[in-house]
Amino acid sequence: MKKIAMLLCAALMISMLASCGKDNPEPAGDTSSAASTGASQTTSMPSTPAEIYGHNMQIDESAISLKQFETPAAGSKIATIKTSLGDIKIALYPDEAPKAVENFIALAEKGYYNGLKFYEVVPGVRVTTGDPNNDGTGGDSNAGGVFSDEYSLNLWHFNGAVAMDNGGAPNQNTSRFFIVQNSEITTELADEMLDGGFPESVVQKYLDVGGVPNYDFRDTVFGQVIEGMDVVEKIAAVERDGENKPKEDIAITSVEISEM
Numbered sequence: 627m628k629k630i631a632m633l634l635c636a637a638l639m640i641s642m643l644a645s646c647g648k649d650n651p652e653p654a655g656d657t658s659s660a661a662s663t664g665a666s667q668t669t670s671m672p673s674t675p676a677e678i679y680g681h682n683m684q685i686d687e688s689a690i691s692l693k694q695f696e697t698p699a700a701g702s703k704i705a706t707i708k709t710s711l712g713d714i715k716i717a718l719y720p721d722e723a724p725k726a727v728e729n730f731i732a733l734a735e736k737g738y739y740n741g742l743k744f745y746e747v748v749p750g751v752r753v754t755t756g757d758p759n760n761d762g763t764g765g766d767s768n769a770g771g772v773f774s775d776e777y778s779l780n781l782w783h784f785n786g787a788v789a790m791d792n793g794g795a796p797n798q799n800t801s802r803f804f805i806v807q808n809s810e811i812t813t814e815l816a817d818e819m820l821d822g823g824f825p826e827s828v829v830q831k832y833l834d835v836g837g838v839p840n841y842d843f844r845d846t847v848f849g850q851v852i853e854g855m856d857v858v859e860k861i862a863a864v865e866r867d868g869e870n871k872p873k874e875d876i877a878i879t880s881v882e883i884s885e886m
Contacts, residue, residue: 671775671777671796671843671844672843673796673843673844675822678822678823678843679822679823681823681843682822682823682824682825683823685779685823685825687825687826687827689779690779690780690825690827690828691780692780692782692827692828692831693719693722693778693780693781693850694717694781694782694784694786694787694850695831695835698717698852698886699886700885700886701885701886702717702718702885702886703717703718703720703727703731703883703884703885704716704717704718704852704883704884704885704886705718705730705731705734705849705881705882705883705884706881706882706884707739707854707878707881708878708879708880708881708882709744709857709861709876709877709878709879710875710876710877710879711857711860711861711876712854712856712857712860713853713854713857714805714851714853714854714855714857714858715851715852715853715854716788716849716850716851716852717849717850717852718730718731718848718849719778719780719781719847719848719849719850722776722778722780722781722847722848723776723777723778723781723846723847723848724776725773725774725776725799725846726773726776726790726799726846726848727848727849728768729767729768729769729773729799729801730803730848730849731883732768733767733768733801733881734881734882734883735883736768737880738768738801739755739756739801739878739880739881740878740879740880740881741877741878741879742755742756742757742758742760742877742878743755743760743872743875743876743877743878744861744872744876744877744878745757745760745761745762745871745872746762746804746869746870746871747861747862747864747866747870747871747872748862748870749807749862749863750807750808750862751806751807751808751838752804752805752806752807752808752838753804753805753807753858753861753862754791754802754803754804755802755803755804755878756791756800756801756802756803757801757802758801761871762791762793762802764800765800765801765802766800766801767799767800767801771800772797772798772799772800773797773799773800774796774797774799775790775792775796775797775799775845775846776846776848777843777846777847778847779825781847781848781850782828782831782832782837782839782842782847783806783837783838783839783840783841783842783847784806784831784832784835784836784837784850785806785807785808785809785835785836785837785855786805786806786807786835786850786851786855786858787805787806787837787847787849787850787851788803788804788805788806788847788848788849788850788851789803789804789806789841789845789846789847789848790802790803790845790846790848791803791804791845792844792845792846794844799845799846803848805851805858806837806838806841807858807859807861807862808836808837808838809835809836810833810836811832811833811836811837811839813833815839816829816832816833819832819839824839824842861876864876
């Protein structure tokens, strides 16, 4: 199972994820990180501290629209994840992350997620599911294989964000996803974000609602919890073993797709 080390640490720009288990397969087809049609377009995610800083310094903050805190418009796609601990309703953002949303909806509609467990729970960080192996080594996209990362300056890893789990390796998206569960960040981390060129409005929102900014530019955010965050908190609070696996199974019974 993938190990998580030093989340919310002082070195904001340093990668925190180390993977074990089987190697990730090569991406099929286009391996570039697709930009959304949102506030920014880019061919790849910045990865090194210097790249992230250079990228951030070019952001036009006036063009950012924090979609996760806007009321979904009529006709917007909504997913209701029914679990053994309750329902979680999420807004989906196909304009910002079209590949991830299309993949998630297709898998949900054919019942792929039914019966899958939350196999990794890290309180104050995230809860993870979507792997038939239930250990972070499996999963498949709707089309087979893997698909590339997407990111939008309109979507960030705020508390309640729903994101693809690429295993810490770019462009390795399948069926696995996680929900961010962290209600606050420190002022020290916020200061480091500002020093690193993160937009002020984004940093302020992190201070307001929490989240895990360490994941920004590392994977694809494609949804946001709009109801049922209390269920996410329940999942995050369960008893775990030494590998952050719940000692009692927490399963998805179904994922229903609807419109507002």
